[in-house]
Amino acid sequence: MKTLRQIEYKPAKVVGGYTDRILRVDLGTQEITIQELPPDFKDKYVGGRGYALKLIWDGTTRETHYDSPENILVMASGPLGNEPAFPGTSKFIVGTISPMTDTFIDSNIGGHFGPLLKLAGFDALAVSGISKENVVILIDGDAQTISIAAAPAYDRETDEGALSFGQRLLKDVNGGEYSDSLAAVTAGQGACNARFGIINSLFFDIRRKRIRSKQAGRGGTGTVMRHKGLRGIVARSSLSKVNGNNAIDKEGVRQAGSRLKAVISKCDPQQLGMSIWGTTGLSEYMDKFHIFPINNYQYGQSPESSKLFANVFLDKYFSKKIPDGCYYGCNLACAKGAENVELTRGPRAGRAVDIDGPEYETVGAVSSMGIFDPHFVMEYSWYCDEYGIDAISTGVTISFFMECLQRGFLSADDVGYELTFGNIQAADRLLHEIASGKGFGKIVGQGVARGKKWVAEKYAARNGTSEDAAMAELNKFGMEVKGLEFSMYITKESLAQQGGYGLALKGPQHDEAWLIFIDQVHKELPTLEHKANALKWFPLIRTWFNATGLCKLPWIDVRNPEAAKTSEPAKNLPTLAYYVAYLNATTGSNKKLEDILDDSERLYILQKLINLRHGKGTRASDQIPLRAMGPAYFNEYEARAEYYDEWLQQQLGDNKAPASPEQRHKLLMEKRFEAYQQLCDIVYEKKGFTSEGIPKRETVEKFCLMDEQARQLLSESGV
DSSP: EEEEEEEOOOOOOBBBTOEEEEEEEEEEEEEEEEEOOOOHHHHOOOOHHHHHHHHHHHOOOOOOOTTTTOOEEEEEOOOTOOOSSSOOOEEEEEEEOOOTSSSEEEEOOOOSSHHHHHHOOSSSSEEOOOOOOOOOEEEEETTEEEEEEOOOOOOHHHHHHHHHHHHHHHHHHHTTOOOOOEEEEETTHHHHHOOOBBBBEEEEEEETTTEEEEEEEEEHHHHHHHHTTEEEEEEEOOSSTTTEEEEHHHHHHHHHHHHHHHHHHHHHGGOOOHHHHHHGOOOHHHTTTOOBBBTTTTTTTTTGGGGHHHHHHHHHHOSSSSSSSSTTTTTTTTOOOEEEEOOOOSTTTEEEEEEEOOOHHHHHHHHHHTOOOHHHHHHHHHHHHTTTBBHHHHHHHHHHHHHHHHSSSSOHHHTTTTOOTTTTHHHHHHHHHHHHTTTTTHHHHTTTTHHHHHHHHHHHHTTOOOHHHHHHHHHHOOOOEEEEEEOOOTTTOOOHHHHHHHTTSSSSOTTOOHHHHIIIIOOOHHHHHHHHHHHHHHHHHHHHHHHHHHSHHHHHHHOOOGGGGGOOOOHHHHHOOOHHHHHHHHHHHOHHHHHHHHHHHHHHHHHHHHHHHHTSGGGGGOOOHHHHHSSSSSSHHHHHHHHHHHHHHHHHSSOOOOHHHHHHHHHHHHHHHHHHHHHHHHHHHHTTBBBTTTTTTTHHTTTTTOOHHHHHHHHHHHH
């Protein structure tokens, strides 16, 4: 590789989980600078999501779009990332202005890159500018150099593939061998052609003896990366990962980690069995409770769903003898994978590949297309990763267009072929068209929000109706909010999860408020007040996980037996106590749970302000599709009529429901819409927002965020 710019530096030592340094790279000027952070920066913004929010709040404006040179691509871990003594500490976030939502997006990702970036001397990496040629960034803590180099040219397939390019790059940088002292992030050719491009986090698995990958999948982070001309970033450090955070109280870290590992070892096999099935184990649960997305979320259950249950993937694909994890020391070990799977479709047909996953979300994306073929799931998972496109947004957008044909908004002539639910050949063809930016894939690669506008224009012109009327109908089943596609949970029977999706600041992604299990399955949120309280509390604790560099699954998916003795078992407070102890032992702080919730709320309000600045911060942006509230069409109502009729009668009390099923369906949806609006009212009040969902001045002032930019924003909003 030809070096274009290089500096020498001395890596900062990690102390109490922090280096107090940010690496800044401007690809337009090829300037590399190291920013020393003031002592109070980490106290106010914590790390991870917090660092990304602050950098983007200060460094961009409302005119900044995803493709603006001043847009910043931030990669940041947190003080608790990189500790093998504690489960789930490999996480880092990628934050930027999104090509999907046009506001701040962050995507949580595992692998070794975050820990190695910290060991190389940096709490965060902030990339701005646009390079005139494709480049890679090399952060070498061993050689004590930081370089911008021309991206190497391999063969065409390797150059276009996010996985193939990263595998080759890691080997070349290390003299022809793989090592767990190096990790990379890459983006593929699909991210150049679709708005929902992803970033792959690649690392060497010493057990499987191969490169594995995790994904920053939501919101188009990979699209931003490729638009900047950035093909990959490599971080290297040979420093020991054991006590890599240089904790203030090493024994305290060990004790907290030992307690959590003991709970996981005892309880996970008795509960979701994540260490056995991975997240594919959720498919059976979701189908049982009518939550599994079928045919663009029309149905939550299918007689064919069992073809995609966890036992199928375990028996046919997953390695049963190798414990899997995103990082050392995590005994939840849910990161499943498969070796030597033969591709039967697409341009790489006949090749045997190694596949990481699939995760539940990938399985749900395929079932949403009405497809129940496990081998197609495996191939779809690999191709999405290799192309560098979001498996969720890809599947949901294809599903939307399938329904457009089902309901007569489009024809096969518009697509070029029959795009119908369950049609593997059509779905497979469209997948590759999206990645290459050819044919109908050019349209689908723009996502559901922009796809709705395209369909409305075409349908209105053809049928002599208004675009507004067409859009009103498409809004019923176009599964997006704020421009981001829904993740893979049917919310028709969970008002709490409807709020979890609609009120999520980044758009309908479950990592902000995954309430479907505790609401619909465990029935732990029985009243509107319970649901509203959950929609205040859970996003805050989840924001804290994203700020500190932690995986949420050991907390939320493994219920501590002691939680049953608390007044709110769903919060799993006994396990959260281990996390608070781990934080204090690492950083030397003396915080309580209430303190970390306050730290998190500051970040939450800052993110809300960024949304407000970019036109996505009011009540209008929190509205969800009709299908998310209930059965948007009569066929959906018929499939669960007994349930819906019972719910409607409960709302009517002594008043009798209409005799006609069609009238009951209409009244049902009116009641569902009212319930959602009522929920919004209560949640806004609890969060300290106006009835339009805008933070009140006292709310912003409480967290010391009232700078000149915030003051002007609130004034413009009439607050």
